[in-house]
């Protein structure tokens with residue numbers, strides 16, 4: 701017999717709460733992190749360009765993965781910054797290394813995503829004019 705208190709396989713109210721908290725994190729990043737706003741705006745522009753240029757579905761999927769990864773890294777970077785500030789409230793060389801390397805991870809993947817975008821979109825842009 702199943703216990704009355706045992707949670708079901710999927711709790712919809714918990715799922716709804718998780719979604720709500722995750723959305724709050726994204727909204728926080730949008731309001732407080734300039735880099736997140738820049739990346740999200742760039743992501744929307746790339747998506748519109750991909751539609752206008754009739755980019756094939758597989759290439760659009762590659763763009764979506766690259767864009768999604770950049771946004772995820774931005775959110776993780778924001779989280780790391782806040783954890784660091786919470787733990788280390790004074791100037792500390794270790795805090796600097798933690799924040800700089802996390803920011804470096806975002807930069808490395810942002811450049812990678814930019815290269816992916818150029819490889820996919822640039823030939824299609826050129827094709828319009830020539």
Ligand SMILES: Nc1ncnc2c1ncn2[C@@H]1O[C@H](COP(=O)(O)OP(=O)(O)OP(=O)(O)O)[C@@H](O)[C@H]1O
Nearest residue numbers: 733735781788789790791792793795796799800803
């Ligand atoms: N407690 C600290 N000790 C030493 N250096 C720090 C400390 N806090 C921040 N820094 C340095 O200042 C830089 C900026 O940190 P800050 O927390 O202000 O991030 P931010 O400018 O808000 O970044 P972002 O624009 O991505 O949100 C860090 O990358 C680090 O080099």
